[in-house]
Structures are given as structure tokens and as C-alpha cells.
Amino acid sequence: MDKILRIDVGQTGLPSVKTEAVGAYAGLGGRALTSTIVGKEVPPLCHALGPENKLVIAPGLLSGTPAGQSGRLSVGCKSPLTGGIKEANAGGQAAQVLARLGYAAIVLEGAGKSDTTYLIHIDKNGVKIENDQRLKLLGNYALIDEMKKRYGDKVACISIGPAGEMKMASASIACTDMEMHPTRHAGRGGVGAVMGSKGVKVIVLDDAGCETRQPKESEAFKAANKVWIEGLKKHPVTGGGLPNFGTNVLMNIINEAGGLPTTNFKTGQYAGASKISGESEAALEIKRGGPATHGCHRGCVIQCSGIYNDANGNFLTKQPEYETVWSHGANCNIDDLDTIAMLDRLDDDYGLDTIEMGATIGVAMEAGLLKFGDGAGAIELMKEVGKGSPLGRIIGSGAAVAAKAFGIERAPVVKGQAMPAYDPRAIMGMGVTYATSPMGADHTAGYAVTANILKVGGYVDPLKSEGQIELSRNLQIATAAIDSTGMCLFIAFAVLDQPETFQALIDLINSFHGLKLTSDDVTALGKSVLAIERDFNARAGFTKEMDRLPLYFKREKIPPHNVTFQIKDEDLDKVFNW
Amino acid sequence: MDKILRIDVGQTGLPSVKTEAVGAYAGLGGRALTSTIVGKEVPPLCHALGPENKLVIAPGLLSGTPAGQSGRLSVGCKSPLTGGIKEANAGGQAAQVLARLGYAAIVLEGAGKSDTTYLIHIDKNGVKIENDQRLKLLGNYALIDEMKKRYGDKVACISIGPAGEMKMASASIACTDMEMHPTRHAGRGGVGAVMGSKGVKVIVLDDAGCETRQPKESEAFKAANKVWIEGLKKHPVTGGGLPNFGTNVLMNIINEAGGLPTTNFKTGQYAGASKISGESEAALEIKRGGPATHGCHRGCVIQCSGIYNDANGNFLTKQPEYETVWSHGANCNIDDLDTIAMLDRLDDDYGLDTIEMGATIGVAMEAGLLKFGDGAGAIELMKEVGKGSPLGRIIGSGAAVAAKAFGIERAPVVKGQAMPAYDPRAIMGMGVTYATSPMGADHTAGYAVTANILKVGGYVDPLKSEGQIELSRNLQIATAAIDSTGMCLFIAFAVLDQPETFQALIDLINSFHGLKLTSDDVTALGKSVLAIERDFNARAGFTKEMDRLPLYFKREKIPPHNVTFQIKDEDLDKVFNW
16 A cells, blocks of 8 residues: 555546555545545645546555454545535445555546546556446446456446436445445545546456555554454444444434434434334344345444345345435335335445435425325436436435525535434534534534434533534544544444543554554544645635534424524534634 | 515515615615615525525615616525625616605515415505415516506516526516516526515506605706716717617627637637627617617616517517627527527516526536527527426526536536626636626626726726726726616716716716715725625625636636636735725
8 A cells, every 4th residue: 555546537548547656645544545635636626527626545544454344445536516525435345455456545637538438447467447338327236247247256346327427416436345236335425426527437456466464563463453353342332233233223213312304304203213223124134034234345343234135035235224214214204114225226326325315305305396205206216316317417416406406495404415314403413513524414524423312432412502512523533533544433432432442443553554653643633634624625615604504403493302403603613623 | 765665474474564764774775775784684694595585676876766877676685596695686667666656675574485476566555465376487478467457557567487486596586668578687696586485476566646756956966967868878888889789789899809608608709699799680670670779767868778579570578688699699509589589588588597597508508408509409498497397497597506417517607606798718807707796707797898898998908917806896896886876887888988977977866865975985885885795795604715717717718819717816806905
């Protein structure tokens, strides 16, 4: 991981390929690396789909090592959805493989030509690029089937579906999982549209003949990894709730807490919650022969995923995540898991962010295009997105644009990006994160559900304003650091509650890289990443006025707690005072 | 004009009506009044279609008086298109009639209900409101025909078409002209959507029994008005070019100058320009029996308009303005006047901004939805807008949203609003105005074509950066003042070139209101209006980074001069340093 691969798609003929030393970017991984490159190299006022934008794909500091849970791949660029800087990350196999191939990052840059469908193949011998029009507008599933035929099932793929090719602002970038399904997505902010704007359809990574990355201090690394894995296994969330029921273990919990956005954020509880809960989902998966405990990449300890088969026992999709089940389920009043799983499959196949899609369908329902609860209608609507019809283009542009097109106020967005599965009024720490994250509304940017609801890392009353600023600040800092390691964010549960697990993470980094970082250094890294991101956004014209929820969250009370968002603007402006 | 009419549509049952003294807003008219009320009463971070926004409709300081050319009506609100403050103004009869009824402003406020179609009737006896569902989704022409049946042809109407009812961000507000045609529009920024969000379809103004407003100093006023009218009649633009050929006299001039945006701002000259020029248009109008010299309201001296009949000699639309002929013509490569006139008719009927629509059709052509030059396709596309189909909603949302939905970079917009008929690279003073006006890209906000091309008020080379900042600054200040008087902006030609005509304007205001203003006071008024508007935008989160043209205007050279936009960012930031 000492080199950067730059692919300039703006050259005459095929793109140019340049491998350069990591240089000034040495020591950075994941989000720290993507945000640093974007912050330094992309003019903040450029158009996200224009030649000046770059797509940076980077494994984390520990990717490709034997460290448990180190499988996240970061993708960074200027976002077509928010207009600000974006880092979205994904699980699957790609981060590990890319790291073993020795690349700290791939940078796609230059002016995309119309009508190219590049296949980039990278192995230990180098990089090959072809313009393969046969791949044009293939869904991710058909595309990956074709890649399997050509390259076998040991490769990892990073790809876009038709949504990315059509440059929709909700388009995701898919990474293949252990079974070579394109189910793990860098979902948010339209990163897939930026890949599409560069004319790149798929990057095939083959690490045959490459070694697992070796730590500088082997024994210390092994010891730390043992403590690390034990820590993840013993925590009730990472060792119990997540493996047993997946992320959707949250459905009943958040519903019970009255913070489950229902009917396009009109109420905080959904009558159909139990029908679509993680418990119901896992039981159904097991019944249909798919495991309900399963990892998205080979280094996964937590195993929060599963396989969702259809009624005939055939693979339909991976276990839909909580946010997906919420967005297409509670938010749209759809209480049928098969419908939700089909929507998840379509999201993955077209290459779309499931959160943005569910929120946007909710906006379309609010606008009267279809009724809340109309599952068949939601599937038809999603197919319009895949076709790229005018209606599909509205939906594929996300909740903010859809609300503008349909002339309605109630778009649950910040900085143009849809809110995830936690109502910011009933879980106010999440509201602070939504409002202030440089990413737009993003639950992963500072997951205050921990202390607000799960009582992990302490407790802060979700219905009161006290303590939320500090909570969100500390989580945003910690997350920015974790996103740079290549670690799955779910490690946070164990890390927040178990000091020895946190120490083991630091020991992993230190022993691998031969460093002597302390927890203060980790905090400093997180702060520096956030500072880079906020600087980019400031130069793109973002002000504190963008660090606000839509006004209606201050006006409309959400049942059952009947609360509005209570955090004062001047307090939101203190999140980044450190 | 000593009272303000407030209509709160958020009350149970029919809207409440309150007439209050003008109070703290005394002495303000037109844009000064709308921007002051919006700046003071509308929370800048509210949603433009939400209950906190207000629509302010105000005649100018001289509206309803015998002063020549004083027929403009200002409409102000937070804009659904730009997200900033908006003042759009229109000709027609409404300003004069509203002023004679004694209202300094009508303010529509409160939370609009779904599915109301209010008809507000105002005469000397007061205000009557009914919810008349029979008017729902009527085009402006059918609506006004119905109003004529009910109220005769001596009233003036302010109305929205289906686009405003559907809350499209390009929706305009129509004012009737002397012939009771709904042809005079407060076009820009989606003001019609705000009227639609309040559930108001039409305001009928009947000044029967009301007096023309009387000056405080009658003889001085008469004398000033004589000098004033003589000044307008003797200037070659207001006394020659405009009455003879209308605003479209500019087509050949701007084409010759190489600043006519063609093919979605790709070149600065259009091969078909002469076919759609003001000269051709006037000749065709005369041939078909419509006058080519005609006013939009009874107090008009310049008579820049005309009547465009179809091939059978039947009324089709008013003489399409230069910006309309450009936007639907050169910008879309349509060189057929009948097609352009039909598009103008549809714009007026649906209630849409002709500039935004033409620019958006250009974006759709760029995106490949239809071919440049496809006039029949453009008409079909416009009909989609009228129907409110998904495609129509994309187009009706304006050029910025359409470009986002279609995934293309080349949207010629600033602050979300489409540029008018002057390429900012080849006429750089206009580029400064587009970039910096608080209204978004707007030619009327500081019409640098005067000195850049027409050599009115001096000469500043349009292809060089020198002098453009000062030019735009001075014009923006002057315009903000003129927009507050109720005067048509075309007076500027005579006022800039003829000191005695400028003095006559000040004398008109002074003698009418019993004031002793000097030219310094006029400048101060303009500056104060701009300061209010910029303060609103700053509180809405606007920064200097929004005072920029899209990056591609710095990247792509425009033929025939092969220039990019040369004004430096730091110089743009000096426009409002005074």
C-alpha cells in the first residue's frame, strides 16, 4: 500500500494509467486518505460530474491484514447529491484485495467521454483497461455474472449499475461480497454517478499471487488481534444482537423508543414494525435456508449479515439492513419483508443508495404519486429508476430533488441528503449529527443511537437537548478516525464500552505499522479529517446555515413523544469547537 | 397607498383579511417594499413553499399616477428556485389599479391548505374571497376569460396557471394587459409556486370609483411629466428601437456582437438570428394585422410591445420579448417565429418563466431528450409541463434541477436560476451581474448590455475585464432604485444618457410625494435595497462562493470571440463594496 494508481479518463483513446508513490499522502488510509486527496486536488466549486472532480477509492490502514473486521473500502469525491465533500464506505471483499495488490488508492480523474464503458482489470502484473460496450447499462448482478465468467469467482469487483451510468445523484458503488454478489455498497451521496461520469463501469481486482500484508511487529500484532476479536465477540451488540438478528435488530428497539420515522417522518412508531423486525427477518431467512449469521467479507468477526432467499429458497438478496428495511418499510408503510427484499435487490442491481431511495419513495407517496403502503407501486416506481424514465430520474435524483419536482416541503434532508432511520426529534443526538456532519444527514457519521438508545458508551436522554452536542462531537471525531482504519463501524460498540478493546485497536495499528500512537493521536486524526472536510465544504460555499434541519422538524411534533427538535442553532454551531 | 392588505390563508375556513396602516413601511414602494417586508418577516431558512414564507405584491412609488411608464408591479418572497430573496416584476394593468385602490401591498401569508383555489376580489368596498374549485388548473387564458365574464373587461387580474398550482419552481405570476390578456408576467424565481402554495389562484382588482392618485405638487408634477415623456420619446432606444421592433430589436445586435447564447450556451452567434429578429417579427406582426407598436398598460410611453397573430390573423400571444425569442429560439436552435410564439403562448397560459423554460429545454436537448432545433418536440415538451407529467415536472423545475435529473454538467445557472439572453463570456459586464445579483442570474438586475454593447451610459469593452465590476455595481444600484418606483426598467436608456430625463424622474417622485430627494438619495435607496436583499441571502446561508458562474464558463471558450469568463473571483467580491 505504498502506491497510488491514477487513471486519467480524459486522454485521447483509452485512459492513461500512472502508478506513483504514495508520497505526501503516506500514513493515511480510508476516509483520511480520500478526504485529503479530494480536499487538496478537487476545486470545491467544480461540478461533481465535471472533469475537475476525482473519484478516490481507498482501503483503510488495516485493510488486507489479518486484523478482524478490517474490510471497509472508502470512496471519496465531491458529491453530486450534497455539493460537498463525500466519503462513503462499503464492506465486501474489495478493500482487502486492493490492499493486498499494494494500492493505497485508485484515483479516477479527468474528463469522462460520452458513451464509454470501461472495464479496468488490476492484478499483480498491472492494469488493463478496455472499453466494453457489451457491459453498458447492465445491472450489477448481470455484470458480476459476466465478470465471474471471465475472471472466476476469486476476484473482487467495484462496479456501478445503470443508475451510476445515468449519473443519478443517488447512485451507489457496489462491492462484491464473499459469494461474488454485488451487495455491499458505498451508498451515499451519489458516488456512483461520479464513477459513471468518468465512464468507468467496473474495476476487477485480482490478488492471486499477492501476500497478505505483514505487520512490522508480528507477535504484538497477533496478541492484539486476539484481544481485539475476543472483545468483539464478548460485547452484547457485536457478539449477540448483530450476529443473531443483523442490523435490523434495531427495528423493534427504535420503534419502542418512538424514534422510528414512519410515513415520511410523520410519526415515530410503526404498527407493522414487528412484522419487519430483525427477529422476523432472521426467522424467515433461516426457514428459507439462508443463514441469518454471515459476514460480508472473509475477515468479518461480527457476522451481522445473512442471506435472504425467496419463497422458493432461491437467493434474492443479502439480508436487508435495518436502514433499508426502515426506508422501504416503516417510512413507506410497507410491512412485507418480501417486498422490502425485492426493493433491496433492485437497489443493489441498479446501484442505488437504499436510504435515499426509501426516503424518496416516501416523498413521492407524500406527493400523492402512490399511496403509503403500496408495495407493488413502490417496486414499479423503482423499476422506473432502472429504466431511467423521467419519473425514474426524479426518484433517482433523491429526496430533495423529488420534493422540489413535486412541489412539497416535507423532504427529510440535510445538505440535500436524506435522513436515515432515526427521527432527529425523538433521538436528538442523531439530529445533531444529521445537521452538522460535513456529509449531510448520515447516521454513520456520529451514531448517537449508542448513548441515546442503546446505552452504549454512557447514556444521554434522547428527548432532551442536554449533552447531545458533546455526544455527537465525540462520535463524529471517533468515526472519522475509525473510517480511516478500514474497520467496520460496528466495532464502535465494543470500543466505546470496553477500554481494552479500544486499546487493542490502537495496538493493532501500532504493531502493524511500527507506530506509537496513543488514543490522543486517534482523536487528533479524527479531528484533522473533519477539519479537512469542513474546509472543503466552506470553500464550496457551505455555511452554518446549512448545518440545520429543515424547519418543519422544529414545527411538527412527532408522536408518541410529541417532541420537536430542540437543539438551538447556536449550540449546533459549537459541535466543531474543540 | 397608505395601507397593507394581509390575507392569512392558514385560518380555519376561508382566509382572514386584515387591512393595516402601512406603518413602518411608509415611503417604500415596489422592490424596496417587497424586499423590506420579506427581509423583516420571512425566516430566511424557511421552505419557500412552507407556511413561513410570504408573497408580497406591491405597486411602485409612482404607480397609479399619471407619470408615464409607471406600470410595474413588484412581487417578492423567498424563491423556490434560488432559495434566496426574490423580487420579480411585471407590466400590465395591475400595478396601476392596485395603487388606485390604495394598497401599498398585498401580503399573502400563512399555511396554505391542500386543494384550495381561492379567488380574491378587491374593489373600493373591500375584499371578498371564495374557494372556487371550478377554476382549478385552468390555464391563464381560460381563467381570465372566466373573470371577464364575471367582472367585465375593466378589471385587472393577477393570477397563476397550472404551473403555479403544481408549485413548479419556474412558475410565474401573470398580470393582465390592456386587452385583458394574461401576458405580463412576474416571471423569475418561481413566485407563482409561492402563490400556489398559498392556494390563491387569482386576485381580481377593480378600481371602479377610485381616483387617479393625485400629486402633492400638481403643477411641478405636470411639468416634470412633460420633460419626462419628451425625454423618453427623444432617445433613440426608447423612442425608436423599442417602439418599432420591440425588445427583440436586440436579436441582430447581440448576434452581431457574438454574445447570443446558442445551442445551450455553446456559441455566441446563431445562423438563424435574422429569421427571428425583431425586424422580422415586427414585419410579420404587421402583415398579420397585429400592431408592432403597443403598450402593456395604459400609462406606457415607449410602446415596446405588439400583438402576434397566427397565420389566420387570430390573436396568438403578445409580441414575444427578446429574451423569450432567444431562449426558445437561438438557445434551442429553433428559427421559426410561429413555433416560438406558440411556446410563448404556452408559457403564458401555464404560467411559466419564458427564460427558465427556454434554458431548460436547451438543457433537455443537451441531455439528448430531443434534438436541438426540434420545434415540434419543444412544444410537446412544454405541454408535458402543463400536464404535470413527471417529465413536465422536471422541466417545470428549471434548468438546474433538469440538469441534475439528467445527469449533465452544462446548466447555465447562478444560484439555481437560468441565465438570460446574453453570454457572460462575450458580454462580461452581464456575467458580473449574473454572478453577483442577489436574485440569481438576472439580466434586469444590472443590465450591462447598455455600456457593453449599446454604448448607452458610456462604453465598456465587453470582452475585457476592466470596468465591468464598476459597471455592474452602478447598474445594480440604479436598478434596485428604479424597481422601487414602479417605473419600467426601459427608462434606464434615457435616464443614463440624458441628465435632464434623470432629473425629471426625481422631480416626479418629489412633486408627487412632496419630497426633496436628490440623485444621492436615489443611489442610497438602491444601495439599501441591495443590502436588505444580501442580508436575507446571507442569513439563508449564501456566501461569496454562490456569487460565481458555473466553472465551465471559465473552461469553455465561446466562439466567435473564443473567450472564457475572465473576471476574477476576488473582483466579483468587490461588487458590493461601496
